[in-house]
Amino acid sequence: MELCDLSALDISKMLRSRQTSALEVVDSCLARISKVDGRPGTLDSSPETQEDTRKVHAFISLMPDEARARARDIDKQFAAGEEPGPLGGIPFTVKDIFCVKDTPSTAASRILANFVSPYTATPVERMLKAGGISLGKVNLDEFTYGSSSESSAFQPSPRNPWDTSRVPGGSSGGSAASVGAGEAFLSLGTDTAGSIRQPAAFCGVVGLKPTYGRVSRYGLIAFGSSLDCPGPVARSAADAALMMNAIAGADTHDATAAAVPVPDYLAGLDKDIKGMRIGLSPDYFRITFPDAQSGDYLEQEVPDEIKATVLRAVEVYRALGAEIIEDVPMPNTRYGIPAYFVISRVEAASNLHRFDGVKYGYRTKSQANELKDLYRRSRGEGFGLQPKLRILMGMYVSAAQYSEQYYRRALRVRTLIRRDFESAFDPNGKYRLDALLTPTTPTTAFPMKGIYGDSVLMQYADQLTVPANHSGSPGISFPGGFDSAGLPIGLQLLGPDFSEAALLQLTHAYEKATAEADWREKRPAVLEEV
Amino acid sequence: MPEPKEDITPDVFDHLVQLAALELDGSQADYLRQELNKQLASIRELEAIKLDENLPAASHGVPYPPNHKPALREDEWETCPEAKAITAQAPQFEDGYIIVPDIPHTTLE
Numbered sequence: 001m002e003l004c005d006l007s008a009l010d011i012s013k014m015l016r017s018r019q020t021s022a023l024e025v026v027d028s029c030l031a032r033i034s035k036v037d038g039r040p041g042t043l044d045s046s047p048e049t050q051e052d053t054r055k056v057h058a059f060i061s062l063m064p065d066e067a068r069a070r071a072r073d074i075d076k077q078f079a080a081g082e083e084p085g086p087l088g089g090i091p092f093t094v095k096d097i098f099c100v101k102d103t104p105s106t107a108a109s110r111i112l113a114n115f116v117s118p119y120t121a122t123p124v125e126r127m128l129k130a131g132g133i134s135l136g137k138v139n140l141d142e143f144t145y146g147s148s149s150e151s152s153a154f155q156p157s158p159r160n161p162w163d164t165s166r167v168p169g170g171s172s173g174g175s176a177a178s179v180g181a182g183e184a185f186l187s188l189g190t191d192t193a194g195s196i197r198q199p200a201a202f203c204g205v206v207g208l209k210p211t212y213g214r215v216s217r218y219g220l221i222a223f224g225s226s227l228d229c230p231g232p233v234a235r236s237a238a239d240a241a242l243m244m245n246a247i248a249g250a251d252t253h254d255a256t257a258a259a260v261p262v263p264d265y266l267a268g269l270d271k272d273i274k275g276m277r278i279g280l281s282p283d284y285f286r287i288t289f290p291d292a293q294s295g296d297y298l299e300q301e302v303p304d305e306i307k308a309t310v311l312r313a314v315e316v317y318r319a320l321g322a323e324i325i326e327d328v329p330m331p332n333t334r335y336g337i338p339a340y341f342v343i344s345r346v347e348a349a350s351n352l353h354r355f356d357g358v359k360y361g362y363r364t365k366s367q368a369n370e371l372k373d374l375y376r377r378s379r380g381e382g383f384g385l386q387p388k389l390r391i392l393m394g395m396y397v398s399a400a401q402y403s404e405q406y407y408r409r410a411l412r413v414r415t416l417i418r419r420d421f422e423s424a425f426d427p428n429g430k431y432r433l434d435a436l437l438t439p440t441t442p443t444t445a446f447p448m449k450g451i452y453g454d455s456v457l458m459q460y461a462d463q464l465t466v467p468a469n470h471s472g473s474p475g476i477s478f479p480g481g482f483d484s485a486g487l488p489i490g491l492q493l494l495g496p497d498f499s500e501a502a503l504l505q506l507t508h509a510y511e512k513a514t515a516e517a518d519w520r521e522k523r524p525a526v527l528e529e530v
Numbered sequence: 531m532p533e534p535k536e537d538i539t540p541d542v543f544d545h546l547v548q549l550a551a552l553e554l555d556g557s558q559a560d561y562l563r564q565e566l567n568k569q570l571a572s573i574r575e576l577e578a579i580k581l582d583e584n585l586p587a588a589s590h591g592v593p594y595p596p597n598h599k600p601a602l603r604e605d606e607w608e609t610c611p612e613a614k615a616i617t618a619q620a621p622q623f624e625d626g627y628i629i630v631p632d633i634p635h636t637t638l639e
Contacts, residue, residue, distance in 0.1 A: 118615035212592045226590040250600050256590075258598045290572050297575065338575045349550070356551075358630055360619035371633045372551065380553030388558070389565055391550045396538065396566070397573070409576050411587035416579075418591050455565045456572055472591025497592050 003028035008090045008185040008239040015078060015089045022071035022078070022089035026133060029091045030064050033135070033183045036161070036526045037062075041139045041154030043113055048156055054164050056526055057156045058178035060096050061104055062136040067091065070133045077131075087246055088131030092186040093178045095171075096137035097144055098124050098230075099219040107221045108152035109142045111355050111362045111382030121219020122254065123188055123230045123247040130246040135184055138174030144195055144223045145348070145386035147461040149173025150452045153384050159448065160202060161524035162487055166445035169199030169461075175233045176203035181526055186243050187233040192224050193340055194440075194465025196231050197477035201440035201490020204479045204524070206507065207233045208240045209465075211498050212472035213258035215244075216251035224347040227340075227469045237478065237507035241265035244500060260498055268501050269508045274321030276434040276506065278493075279328040279424060280314065284438035288334040289460045306439045309480040309489045313437060316513050317506070328424050328431050332416040336466040337459055339417070342397045342410035343470075349394025352387055355379065389455060414470045421471040425496035433495075434502055438464055440477040440490030468494050476503045478510065481519045538566045 003025050014020045038055025077084040099105045099117035106112045139158050141151040148167035149158045158173040160166040161181035168177040172189030176199035179187050189196040191209035200207025208231045215230045232243035244265045251257040285307055288299050318324055357363035357378025364377035397406035424433050451457045468475040473494055480491035495503045543563045547554060622629035
């Protein structure tokens with residue numbers, strides 16, 4: 001085991017006791033990146049090689065010189081007896097959907113490939129202020145539009161460190177892959193329908209989608225402004241808690257960042273979970289999806305291996321003294337994806353109108369005779385297929401003649417989904433849950449190119465995660481074991497508003513209780529040759 | 531098997547493309563129209579839900595009671611220290627102006 005394989009908290013302790021230096025830690029991460037990552041994603045890249053198919057490709061822009069320089073500064077602070085902050089000396093990666101001053105901030109899109117941000121997003125700023133060391137920006141689905149990271153304009157797109165023939169999930173695929181492969185300890189991702197939790201599940205790491213408004217969205221290139229949540233990707237609940245301590249809280253630059261006091265997420269981790277109420281809902285053990293041929297809706301149980309993993313976790317929690325509440329109804333779960341198809345598209349179309357080839361970003365090289373030509377060509381050449389699809393759908397369902405039928409109706413369905421959560425977590429209600437335990441995803445990581453292009457099936461990969469985005473509720477995904485193909489299975493805990501501390505506490509309890517399990521010994525396949 | 535219903539016909543699609551200010555080649559248009567219709571088929575599931583007429587719309591999930599809302603800043607203008615860094619991003623910028631092609635005169639109806 002190398003430095004880069006330890007936890008962020010262990011590294012933090014070692015730095016403070018001078019057992020290692022920030023520079024050694026950064027060099028360990030860079031050495032791992034050099035061994036397993038392969039070439040970074042670029043525009044107009046050469047065709048994929050056999051070698052490429054064995055690498056992770058998490059990065060778009062790796063900044064080793066800047067990371068080393070910052071590590072030296074952090075080491076000087078430690079040497080001078082100064083406190084660099086709670087993330088002092090911890091290398092992290094940033095999903096390239098966040099603006100970081102003086103660096104390319106691409107959203108994995110050609111239309112922003114040349115954009116150098118003049119300011120830094122609040123969550124990144126806070127991680128840097130807390131002493132963290134950015135290693136660079138990691139790849140994602142273009143503008144976060146996808147669940148596999150394959151739609152990036154920067155190819156090769158990321159691959160799953162446990163099996164590089166599989167996707168890492170998305171859209172925070174580069175974040176989850178970089179943390180899972182030991183390239184970084186932490187990553188800043190975003191979750192609009194499951195984009196932190198689903199890749200965390202696929203890559204065998206921890207991903208926390210905070211309550212909407214818990215972490216500022218300032219500097220996040222927007223997708224669905226009522227749904228987007230920045231949050232941590234880490235290898236343990238404790239590391240995610242360490243990161244949440246840095247990034248959570250109100251922000252004068254974001255009116256939706258809630259003025260709710262931020263607890264110390266690390267302080268409560270080891271509290272006893274005895275008496276906590278954990279619910280199970282049959283509505284999270286089946287998925288409903290449209291048949292590609294007939295259009296009829298099919299209902300299917302989640303695979304046995306995934307269900308069995310959740311039920312094993314139930315026994316772990318029961319043994320720790322938690323109360324298990326079965327048959328909690330969440331009947332509107334199945335409407336999460338159809339409502340999302342409407343709401344997110346309307347918001348995406350609105351947010352993407354700003355990209356026009358005029359103020360910043362890509363402008364067509366061809367001669368445009370008038371302004372509208374310039375718009376059409378710049379947007380036509382600059383956007384990939386997935387942004388175009390979202391713009392067109394958003395415009396259709398919000399058009400005056402369809403708005404009541406689709407958009408307005410979807411917003412009302414969202415109220416129903418929210419009510420499911422309110423009922424389950426109502427402290428005076430029938431269920432009084434502290435958390436709902438579910439599978440994170442209806443499948444484990446699927447093969448590269450397996451469903452890419454089928455925008456409907458791809459969206460249904462988020463069926464168990466998207467309700468929390470509609471509701472604004474927090475959710476965490478954490479490893480629960482492996483399927484028979486050796487792929488990670490993610491467990492999800494959903495909680496009431498601003499209950500991140502309890503979700504982290506429950507996750508930490510599960511990690512401790514299963515620390516000696518055989519499956520914990522397994523390492524990502526890309527590390528076998530390291 | 532009957533052909534699935536296509537609400538987004540080629541004409542509707544072309545209108546959307548114009549509104550969206552996108553230039554597409556033929557293969558992109560075929561793919562996008564097909565996917566739009568597939569997504570619309572999924573969206574139609576919403577129409578089958580019985581909604582109480584008093585059910586309100588939710589623009590976002592988490593409520594914002596007054597004590598959760600951050601205080602508004604004073605309404606005072608501030609100089610943007612990064613103005614040059616921002617204008618430097620414009621594809622064509624000369625003498626303090628962002629340059630664009632001709633903007634034809636249009637009469638609003």
